[in-house]
Amino acid sequence: MNWVSKMGFRVKAILRRDAVLRDIEQDIRQHITLEQERLRAEGLSGREARDLARNRFGNVTRLQQELQSISGVKPRAERHGGGSLIKDFKHSVRSLMKAPAYSAAVVVTLSIALGANMVMFSVAENVLLDDAGVRYPSEVVSIHNFIPQLGEGMRRQPVHGSFFDRFTRLEGIEYVAGFRTEFFNFSADDRPVRLEGLRTTPDLFRVAGVSPMIGVGFPEGLVGNEKVVVLSHKVWSSLFGADPAIVGRLVNFNGEPYEVVGVMPADFGFPRGIDVPSAFHFPDRPDLWIPHQVPLRGPSDLGVVARVVGEGGVALLQERLDALTEAVVEENSGWDGFATHRVLPIQEQAVGQIRPIIVGLFAATGLILLVAAANVSGVSFTRGYERSNQLAIRVALGASRWMVVRYLLFENAILAIGSVAGGLAVGWASAEILQSVAPEGIRGLDTLAISVKSFVFVALLGTLSAAIFGAFPSIKLSELASMGTLSTQRVSGQTTARMGDWVVGGEVAVTVVLVLVSGLLFRTVVGLLENEPGFDPVGVMVAEVTLxxxxxxxxxxxxxxxxxxxxxxxxxxxxxxxxxxxxxxxxxxxxxxxxxxxxxxxxxxxxxxxxxxxxxxxxxxxxxxxxxxxxxxxxxxxxxxxxxxxxxxxxxxxxxxxxxxxxxxxxxxxxxxxxxxxxxxxxxxxxxxxxxxxxxxxxxxxxxxxxxxxxxxxxxxxxxxxxxxxxxxxxxxxxxxxxxxxxxxxxxxxxxxxxxxxxLPLEKVSGMENLIERQVSREKLAMQLLAAFSTTSLLLSVLSLYSVVSHSVNSRRREFAIRQAVGASPGSVLLGVMLRAGGSVFIGGLTGVLVVAFLSPVIGGFLYGVKPLEVGVVAVAVFTVFFVASVAAYVPAIRVTRIDPVECLRVE
Amino acid sequence: MSKTVELVPGTLPLLVLRLLSDGDAHGYAIARRIEDLSEAVLSVEQGSIYPALYRLERAGFVNSQKGVSDTGRPVKVYKITSSGRKHLEVEMSSWNAFVHAMSRVIRRRA
Structure with a gap:
């Protein structure tokens, strides 16, 4: 048979395997049946005929195998092993199930870290990326009257009505709108409700670049005394049952009929309270819009938003406003110091205050993930080391290095999938908890939505961290495994120990930073709340009434x-x-x-x-x-x-x-x-x-x-x-x-x-103490999140320290036994182990403090009544971390004192 | 049962080919023929003719097609190919030479 027909035979065998296997079975079965029939015909009983037929045929199983091998097909029994990928996968699952503690540690660690990141991503997405449904947010600015003599937070005042008319004539402004808040009492099923509306000049919707979802909005050529109203989607759906025929209907606000001329889209809530510099009662999102008188008369103070024209529009507008200020002051010296106007893009304004906090927290969760990945990397390396014999055997039996890596990567992939699932669960649950415990007054948190994007984010992050924690140890281990078992022991022991020290040091550093900063924020919140407000809020109820x-x-x-x-x-x-x-x-x-x-x-x-x-x-x-x-x-x-x-x-x-x-x-x-x-x-x-x-x-x-x-x-x-x-x-x-x-x-x-x-409805009923608490909501949220993150980080460090010390104690048993055999006291051996762990904890802790010192100009901006490196706070934070670390190291380390030198050395 | 003799190893394919040269047959029929013709002297596990058949087929000396037995069962019917016939001739002559040589040696001793 030449090689072509050989090939053909093989190919046919592979392609027709099932048919061939069936043929073989059939041949054998028919043969026995025919013999049986003949024997029956000769007068044997059914049972005798069957037994004799089988006997004369010979060993069916052996023959079947022989025929299969002649035909070039693999017997069915072997086929269950399947492709080597599936085999590896199954093997990985089995080996993970044999190490439930390890698997659980990895999945839990990564789940927590991924969950934290998911929450931060959702917070960032909801708080930073919210643009109130404005079409071209980058071109929209607010204009405010800047009075530097006033206190911080007060300097940005509404615009005097007499300036507004001048703004409309300024170059560089495409559209401008002035507005003020007006509350409207509305009777919904005999229950009075107060709505927060805006009385606005008609170009507001052009500034936003958004048209009503239903209706056409304000009619052209308004003078401002028209009784027409544009409703928000929220009011339309909650108070008017999302009536599709609402346009043209007359509704009663403050006892006067207004004709509905439009309903805005659901995401539209412009201008937000945050877009208005001096919020004397600007609603967070307006419930409705009614026309403001045009042209303006009198000294009505206004919130002003405008759409600037194209690139550099903001700077150009600021120049024009400065020129306007000069002209006005020259005309009337009484305006000196009160006529300065500033332009602020709404995107900056909305997120300006909270962005650094969110960026900081994001950095924190990023670090936690890194720590978690490093931790897992360490743990899986340790586990790998303990299995290096097994891996070496695989290599000795002919597994290629790639096969070993692939086998390890499979394990990691399974763990990564588990971790991503866990991370999503943790993230979702945390978002729920966050919404319920988060202090009031943080925009965007009350409607914290877990989006598809955040799912994708977590999945990507999970894959990435799997790559980080998986690839390095796998490659390193396969390298070791291919060196052979004996040499593996020593090299791997040292490598693991070195890696462990790094991981512990890094984790302790991150933990110290997080604990320290959350401690500082705690002091800030406490310090602020301890301030005597100058009145007695206890037992005071506050509420609003609108006439x-x-x-x-x-x-x-x-x-x-x-x-x-x-x-x-x-x-x-x-x-x-x-x-x-x-x-x-x-x-x-x-x-x-x-x-x-x-x-x-x-x-x-x-x-x-x-x-x-x-x-x-x-x-x-x-x-x-x-x-x-x-x-x-x-x-x-x-x-x-x-x-x-x-x-x-x-x-x-x-x-x-x-x-x-x-x-x-x-x-x-x-x-x-x-x-x-x-x-x-x-x-x-x-x-x-x-x-x-x-x-x-x-x-x-x-x-x-x-x-x-x-x-x-x-x-x-x-x-x-x-x-x-x-x-x-x-x-x-x-x-x-x-x-x-x-x-x-x-x-x-x-x-x-x-x-x-x-x-008249009574609105915003609350205790005066709650109003004060709201003042620290930002600091409190940051503190809560950071406290949660630092606890996570501390926990991770504990896990890691425990596993590193415990591994080192296990792998150096012999050494400790010899030391004790030649006269070292168990106590001194214990001290040696503790000092080694203490070394990396100390260096990590020091690094953490140095990081805070380095970041102190940034951190200091969020603090009140406490310095970034306040001795007391640093001492408490460092002590806490060191104490917890010592316990985490001591528990496994104490085992060295229980080593019986004689027993241990004899076994070895 | 009368006295039986173990088949000389490697001779089963020769027997199978020889029987097929008389006419097409299925595996069971071949096994039966060996028993009948040798008057049940040659002891062959019936199943063992299948490896022989499979090897012959793989070597291209026989081929098979679907058919039915006398009793109407679906079976594989084997047919000797022309290269099988040539191979049979070669094998037969070497077998004859072997038997001739064997008997010459054995008779002289006896």
């Missing part, structure tokens, strides 16, 4: 100085409402004090103004103060310290003397210290149009905008003499009797409100 301007015309911000200045002969509707309502409330047995204020501390920023003191040197520059409107009873309800004079009372009437209460830091502006009884006037010049007000009392400074800052000058005007700011929305402050919960106080307040006006 519609239609039925309470004096709730609107005064459109002219004259109106505000003239003493009204009749009491305003707002003032009357609060007088009746608060009096009712104070009579409730559970309530001790009740008042109204706008804005409330920790809940929005104020209007700022220059202030002129009577008798001040006419050449001096007027100080800037922040303005608060408060009712009688507010100071008592909030628990401010009265330092001198009196607070507001019934004598501060609409037709009485114009009065003011000032904060301590304002009182200090009077050179002779005699503030009470002196007069002040808003505006930067003594002969300005505003009225003179007599100071009747001095109260302590409060922390207003945030917990870190105190002592901003604050002037209080009585609610009865309001008119500078919009009084539409006021904050109720109700102090209950001792032991009265916020819920009871809220019920009392609701009851009283219903008595006065049943159509």
């Amino acid at each position: 519609p301007e239609a039925s309470y015309p004096d709730a609107a911000r005064a459109q002219s100085v004259q109106r505000a200045r003239s003493r009204s002969e009749t009491e305003g509707a707002v003032s009357q409402f609060y007088r009746l309502f608060l009096n009712d409330l104070r009579e409730h047995p559970d309530v001790t004090h009740a008042g109204a204020v706008s804005p409330i501390p920790m809940g929005g920023t104020q209007e700022a103004s220059a202030m002129w003191l009577e008798g001040m040197d006419p050449g001096a520059s007027a100080p800037v103060i922040e303005l608060t409107v408060a009712s009688e009873g507010y100071f008592e309800a909030m628990g401010l310290d009265l330092l001198e004079g009196r607070t507001f009372d019934t004598s501060d009437r609409h037709d009485g003397l114009f009065t003011a209460v000032i904060s301590e830091s304002v009182a200090n502006m009077w050179p002779n210290g005699a503030a009470v009884g002196s007069r002040l006037k808003l505006g930067g010049v003594p002969d300005g149009p505003r009225e003179w007000r007599t100071v009747v009392g001095i109260v302590g400074d409060v922390r207003r905008g945030n917990l870190a800052e105190i002592g901003r000058p604050e002037v209080y005007f009585p609610l009865t003499q309001g008119g500078y700011t919009s009084l539409s929305t006021m904050h109720l402050v109700v102090r209950g009797r001792a032991g009265v919960s916020a819920e009871i106080a809220a019920r009392a307040t609701r009851d009283a409100l219903r008595q006065v006006n049943a159509s």
Whole structure:
């Protein structure tokens, strides 16, 4: 037979294997049957015939195998081994199942690390990438009035209405829109609901580049008194049952009919509260949009957004605004210092504050994953070392190095799949937990969605880490295995130990960094919360009430100085409402004090103004103060310290003397210290149009905008003499009797409100303490996440340290036995092991502290009342890590003292 | 059963080829023929003719096709090929030479 037909035969055998196998079986069966039949015909019984036929045929199995081998096919029995890939895979599964502790350790370790990364990815995706549905977010900017004299967080003020008209004529702006918040009470099934709307100039939707999903939006040529409304998707679906025929319907807001002209898409929520520099009650996402009067009249303060034209549009617009400022100041020196405007791209604004935190946390989770991968790499190397005999046997039996690597990689692939699945589970669960424990006030977290992208992210990350932890040990091991068993022992032992030291050192470093930073954040949160706010929040309930301007015309911000200045002969509707309502409330047995204020501390920023003191040197520059409107009873309800004079009372009437209460830091502006009884006037010049007000009392400074800052000058005007700011929305402050919960106080307040006006909803009911807590939500979230991450990292270090020490004790048994045999005490051997572990822990710890020192300028920016390398915090963090590390090392290390030298050496 | 003789190793293919040269047959029929013609003297495990058949087929001396037995069972029917016939001639002459030589030696001793 030549080689061609040989080949043909082989190919045929492979291709026709099943047919050949069947033929062989058939030949044998038929033969026996024929013989049986013949024997039956000769008169044998069925059983005898069968037995004899079989006997005469011979050994069926042996013959079958012989025929199969002649035919060149592999017998069926062998075929179950299948292809070598499947065989490897099965083998890997089996060997992993034989080492459940190892498999579980790897999967759990990586799952946790991947889960942490998934959570961070989702947070980043939700918080950083949210653009409120704006079409060209990179071209959209907000414009704010920048007043450098004001405190941090207050400098960015709304734009004065008179500037807005000038903006519309500026070069470099494609579209510009001005808006302010307006609350609308709506009666949904007889239950009053307050909606947060925007009154906006018509180009807002053009700035965003988004059209309504239903309807056409505002009609052309608006003047601003049209009663039309564009609804958000949320309001449309929750209050109007997603009625597809909503356009053209009349709906009642604040008791007035508005015609619905459009519904925006679901993701549209522009402008967000965060897009507006000075958020005096800007909603997080507007519920509805109604037209603002055009052209603007009066000093209405506006949030302003604009779409700039093309590349470099932002810089160009800033130049134009600077030129405008100069021109205005030249025209009217009264504007000096108040006419500066700044442009801020909305993308920067939205994520600017939180981005560093998220980037930092991302770095932390990245490090954790790296640590986890290193850890797993170490563990799998150790395990591999323990199996090196087995691998060497494989090599000796003819396995190629690639086959060994492939076998190991299979194991890793299986573990990686398990880890990715675990990571997704951990990530999903953590996201759920995070949503429930996360402090309020972090945008994007409440709707934290685990997206497809984050799934893909985790899968990629899992594969990557499998590659990291898998490839190196596999290649190294196959190298060792191919050297042969005996030489493997020593080399591998040393390599493992060295690798273990590195892994432990690196993990300890990462852990120290994370523990240290979360400790610092903890101190920051505690430090901020420990700050006396200047009032007593305990037992205080706060809520908001909005009075519609239609039925309470004096709730609107005064459109002219004259109106505000003239003493009204009749009491305003707002003032009357609060007088009746608060009096009712104070009579409730559970309530001790009740008042109204706008804005409330920790809940929005104020209007700022220059202030002129009577008798001040006419050449001096007027100080800037922040303005608060408060009712009688507010100071008592909030628990401010009265330092001198009196607070507001019934004598501060609409037709009485114009009065003011000032904060301590304002009182200090009077050179002779005699503030009470002196007069002040808003505006930067003594002969300005505003009225003179007599100071009747001095109260302590409060922390207003945030917990870190105190002592901003604050002037209080009585609610009865309001008119500078919009009084539409006021904050109720109700102090209950001792032991009265916020819920009871809220019920009392609701009851009283219903008595006065049943159509008004009570909104944002909360304890004053919660409002304070919200101030530290950012720090708290970062702290919570970091605390979780550092615990994870600490746990990983413990695992790794334990396995490294335990491996070293096991592999050096003989050495320890000899040492003890020649006279070393068990204690000194133990000390040796501990010192070796301690060395890598120490170097790791030191590295961690150095990293924090190196990053301290960055970290310091997030801290309050604590330095990045605060001795106490560093000591606690380092001690914690070292203590835990010592335990992790000691538990396996103690085994060296139990080595019986005689026993051990005899066995060896 | 009368006295039986073990088959000389390697001679089974020769027997099979020789029988097939009389006419096509299936495996069982061949086994039966060997028993009949040798008057049951040659002891052959019936199954052992199959390795012989498979090897002959693989060497191209016989080929097989589907057929039915006398009793109507589906069987493989073997047919000697022309190269099988040539091979048979060669084998037969060497066998004859072997037997001739063997008997000359054996008779003289006896």
